[in-house]
Amino acid sequence: MTTHLYLSLIPEALIASMLTPEEFGLYYAIGNAKRSRGQAVFFSVDRDLLPEDAFDLSEVDARCVPHPNGDPKRSLYISIYRVLEKIPRQALSALHLVTDDGRVLTIGPSEHVATEAGSAHLYQEFCPVSPRVVSTLDPAGFTEFITDDSQPIHVPRIVFAELTLGALATDPTTGNAEDLPYPNIGHLRDCLVELGGQDKATKTVLRQMTQEVLFRTVHGGFHVGDPTGITTFALPTLDALEREHFAWWRSAQSTFGQ
Incomplete structure (x- = not known):
């Protein structure tokens, strides 16, 4: 064996x-x-x-x-x-x-593909720390920021996933959030508005992950980053999930978490 x-x-x-x-x-x-x-x-x-x-x-x-x-x-x-x-x-x-x-x-693993500029991002960190944060930085920029050892708060390597923000990514104040399954949407809106009004790269939404992962909200995939770069583990497309991984996808959709 x-x-x-x-x-x-x-x-x-x-x-x-x-x-x-x-x-x-x-x-x-x-x-x-x-x-x-x-x-x-x-x-x-x-x-x-x-x-x-x-x-x-x-x-x-x-x-x-x-x-x-x-x-x-x-x-x-x-x-x-x-x-x-x-x-x-x-x-x-x-x-x-x-x-x-x-x-x-x-x-x-796959090569990282840069995401669209000009919108906010929601990240769930998994290891070695586990806050949920909003950020003005794309995954590569967030990796560079959080693993920069010249900063007082940093980690040597990080695993995180980007979660969907829907319309809140570009319009946190009035964007439609009815399809987002997160609790306390008002607090998420406040964090996004505060992020946009200040000269800062991140804002903490949840101090630590306290319940299960909402796999169905993962936007793009999971990322492993360090000062040398970033590797992406991209989720299959929705069509592929429904056709090729239906049992897993059905189970993932039944998870409520937060």
Whole structure:
């Protein structure tokens, strides 16, 4: 059996497992006894692209072995602290989004495509911090801003997703928000108006993610950024989701979160 390395974002951890991404996603979301439910977001990690001094992997192969009854080793935790910053972007070979009933959508990395200028953006950060913020910066600009080590507040590497703002992106005061599923739309409008009226790059909407991810509101995809650049894991188009990933998409639409 193959030993896989996975970088979990909720919570942050590097985990070895003999399960495939689909099997691991199901296990991580609902557990072995299927008595719990919870989303999962994790990356497949290319072990060959990890720096030699990043993690102690010397005993992984010896410890990640089948159980006496032949069942595969489901999870072996390697690190739970400051994991993302030790893993180069190039080592993140695939992103797996798991609904709370264990449906897995796998996305590969792609070149980042610049978004339209002149509109506001809503970002959900996942790791190593998890606020939700509005920003005047596009994903590449936001990455450069938040990973700039010359600033007093920065992170070495970040994973975040852009969420849809609809009409609020260009008209936060009177734009139609009826199709947006976020709570407290009034507060979101206030943050956007304040952002537009001040010389600042970001404004915090929520201090931390407290409930499940609204996968259906992800606009474009997930991004991994650091001072060397940005990698995008783009969601399939709506047509592709409905035709090729219907089970996952139906499950993602049933999640309310915030």
